[in-house]
Amino acid sequence: MTVRPEESLDPESWDEFRSHSHQVVDELFDWLRTVRERPVWQPVPEEVRAALRRPLPVEGRGLEASWDEFRRSVLPYPWGNVHPRFWGWVNGIGSPSGALAELATAIINTNAGGGHQAAPYVEEQVIDWCKTMVGFPSDASGVLVTGGSVANLVALAAARDAGDPRICEEGLVALGGSPVLYASAQTHNSVDKAARLLGLGQRALRSVPVDPEFRIDLQALERAIAGDRAAGRRPFCVVGNAGTVNTGAIDDLAALAELCKRERLWFHVDGAFGALAALSDRLRPLVAGMERADSIAFDLHKWLHMPYDVGCVLVRDREAHRRPFATKASYLAREARGAAPNDHDPGTLGPELSREFRGLKVWMLLQEHGVAKYARLIEQNVEQAKYLAELVREHAELEVMAPVPLNVVCLRYVGKKGEGRRGKGEELDALNREVLIRIQERGIAVPSATSLNGRFAIRVAITNHRSRLDDFDLFVAAIADLGRELSAPV
Numbered sequence: 445m446t447v448r449p450e451e452s453l454d455p456e457s458w459d460e461f462r463s464h465s466h467q468v469v470d471e472l473f474d475w476l477r478t479v480r481e482r483p484v485w486q487p488v489p490e491e492v493r494a495a496l497r498r499p500l501p502v503e504g505r506g507l508e509a510s511w512d513e514f515r516r517s518v519l520p521y522p523w524g525n526v527h528p529r530f531w532g533w534v535n536g537i538g539s540p541s542g543a544l545a546e547l548a549t550a551i552i553n554t555n556a557g558g559g560h561q562a563a564p565y566v567e568e569q570v571i572d573w574c575k576t577m578v579g580f581p582s583d584a585s586g587v588l589v590t591g592g593s594v595a596n597l598v599a600l601a602a603a604r605d606a607g608d609p610r611i612c613e614e615g616l617v618a619l620g621g622s623p624v625l626y627a628s629a630q631t632h633n634s635v636d637k638a639a640r641l642l643g644l645g646q647r648a649l650r651s652v653p654v655d656p657e658f659r660i661d662l663q664a665l666e667r668a669i670a671g672d673r674a675a676g677r678r679p680f681c682v683v684g685n686a687g688t689v690n691t692g693a694i695d696d697l698a699a700l701a702e703l704c705k706r707e708r709l710w711f712h713v714d715g716a717f718g719a720l721a722a723l724s725d726r727l728r729p730l731v732a733g734m735e736r737a738d739s740i741a742f743d744l745h746k747w748l749h750m751p752y753d754v755g756c757v758l759v760r761d762r763e764a765h766r767r768p769f770a771t772k773a774s775y776l777a778r779e780a781r782g783a784a785p786n787d788h789d790p791g792t793l794g795p796e797l798s799r800e801f802r803g804l805k806v807w808m809l810l811q812e813h814g815v816a817k818y819a820r821l822i823e824q825n826v827e828q829a830k831y832l833a834e835l836v837r838e839h840a841e842l843e844v845m846a847p848v849p850l851n852v853v854c855l856r857y858v859g860k861k862g863e864g865r866r867g868k869g870e871e872l873d874a875l876n877r878e879v880l881i882r883i884q885e886r887g888i889a890v891p892s893a894t895s896l897n898g899r900f901a902i903r904v905a906i907t908n909h910r911s912r913l914d915d916f917d918l919f920v921a922a923i924a925d926l927g928r929e930l931s932a933p934v
């Protein structure tokens with residue numbers, strides 16, 4: 445037998461590797477420091493996309509070559525969410541010390557699915573801090589997941605199985621009557637996804653109409669529940685919104701908590717970004733009632749700017765949280781001593797088993813900055829949204845399309861009022877769609893789009909600790925210029 449020399453993935457020279465590492469750290473932090481000087485976004489050129497369609501490398505090209513490829517094909521074409529004028533969808537922007545924490549996470553590379561090690565204790569601490577942040581009781585259960593979507597899924601799995609413990613064994617047929625849940629028509633699509641993934645089906649999710657402020661219509665909700673009960677169906681859950689993705693609307697969460705108690709329904713809150721308003725003394729009243737929920741989902745990678753990805757789900761009833769995810773597998777048995785999992789065991793609290801130690805960055809960043817600073821940054825964004833809405837309202841050619849309770853401003857170009865509006869309906873939609881695309885393509889700013897009452901809206905969601913007031917001045921001027929340019933007679 446010929447013996448091959450043993451190999452590993454460690455560098456041949458740690459000294460060379462270390463100097464390469466120092467250089468890329470310098471280079472990447474310079475890139476981050478100068479982000480404001482570059483366009484917010486630019487498209488990925490065809491030749492770059494072509495370079496990203498190569499066959500599987502059989503023999504490696506080495507560290508330098510792979511970094512050069514990263515510098516050429518990836519670094520110049522980010523989505524732009526770390527830029528001060530990125531306000532599209534809902535994105536956090538990370539932070540320099542967040543990146544360092546990620547480096548530590550990757551270097552220790554522990555599997556935080558369970559096991560007797562520091563990681564689960566750190567995460568338990570983080571979960572306790574999360575409970576304090578949103579006003580949940582200290583004996584509630586919780587786990588860190590990849591984000592709001594999985595957090596909603598975990599909570600709704602717990603809600604489904606709490607409806608009837610036989611579901612775990614026998615599935616939904618055990619119910620003898622279709623289970624239904626309720627959420628406003630403005631609810632995030634991750635709730636639809638969860639309904640489908642959990643075998644409930646899209647139609648089990650009742651889309652309840654909203655009032656003019658885009659909050660769930662409580663009377664319509666009560667009628668829907670009564671109608672379903674009368675028809676022999678099984679209402680089991682109401683999802684309330686603490687900040688909808690479209691406009692930042694906050695349902696009357698205290699009223700929903702009352703209603704759920706009366707109707708014996710599980711009350712879940714999707715607070716992806718809005719739940720964090722509770723950090724601010726000034727904003728907390730907006731989300732009052734949230735702390736009475738049976739479960740709550742929120743992101744730490746959005747309004748707290750933790751590096752992607754990390755979200756949190758809290759569930760009041762520990763047993764209910766565990767039920768869909770508990771395991772009897774012999775290879776995962778707990779032991780009181782040794783390295784095996786013991787008390788806090790994230791692998792039994794969600795769909796993941798092997799998982800990143802995503803609590804480390806949260807733990808480090810909360811210690812570094814303190815929650816008061818995060819509260820100020822959230823208030824800053826809410827102030828900026830009010831400022832932007834005011835600029836738009838005062839502008840002769842622009843209009844605000846929805847109330848601005850939090851950090852989301854929906855607006856459009858309408859033209860000068862006296863000069864006959866630039867078309868109605870579809871024409872105006874098409875014009876604004878073009879304004880939006882151009883402002884992105886010119887690299888000026890990245891808002892996103894949505895539809896409100898059937899009309900196209902340019903949507904600015906401010907979860908960005910780098911934005912300044914003059915970024916909004918520049919943005920408003922650019923939108924008005926583009927609107928004028930595009931609606932000028934040819």
Ligand SMILES: *Cc1c(COP(=O)(O)O)cnc(C)c1O
Nearest residue numbers: 534591592593632634689716743
């Ligand atoms: C972003 C968002 C989600 C989904 O969270 P992810 O972290 O993207 O999975 C759910 N609900 C609302 C209101 C959101 O804004």
